[in-house]
Amino acid sequence: MRCIFCSAERPPSLEHIYSLAIxxxxxxxxxxxxxxxxxxxxxDSALNNFLPVRxxxxxxxxxxxxxxxxxIFEMLLGDQKLIGPEANRIRTSLNKATGKLDHR
Ligand SMILES: [Zn+2]
Known part of the structure; x- marks a missing residue:
């Protein structure tokens, strides 16, 4: 098989035209x-992980x-820094049991 990208004669591989992730x-x-x-x-990785697509x-x-x-909450997860004099650090995580965000 001649690859349509590199033109080399190599064994074929199954490529999704549009990524499986979308x-x-x-x-x-x-x-x-x-x-x-x-x-x-x-x-595919760049497209699939582009924030609006993700x-x-x-x-x-x-x-x-x-x-x-x-x-859907992953963009809100992680360490966050509050603005202002009370700028303590908080950690937000998804509580899988409740499906809601926990803030610590
Ligand atoms: Zn190739």
């Missing part, structure tokens, strides 16, 4: 494994290869 189901076998890996790690994936429950869709 619901893509159309595939091609005209891409070699090396080019497929580069597309996945550089192109937020929409969370809303639609699109898991992709990881098996878990992104959490």
């Amino acid at each position: 619901g893509g189901t159309i595939t091609t076998d005209r891409v070699c494994a090396g080019c497929n890996s580069i597309l996945g790690s550089r192109v 937020t929409r994936r969370a809303e639609l429950g699109l898991a992709g290869n990881s098996g878990e869709p992104p959490s």
Whole structure:
């Protein structure tokens, strides 16, 4: 098989035209494994993790290869710094039991 990206004669690899993480189901076998890996790690990853796309994936429950869709609250998780004289640090995490955010 001649790869449509590098033109090398190599064994085919199954490439999603649109990433599985955004619901893509159309595939091609005209891409070699090396080019497929580069597309996945550089192109698909950048698109899938772009905040507006990631937020929409969370809303639609699109898991992709990881098996878990992104959490709708994940952009709010982590260490936050309060503004002003009371600038103590807080930690926000998703309580999976309640589905709500915990602030400490
Ligand atoms: Zn290739």
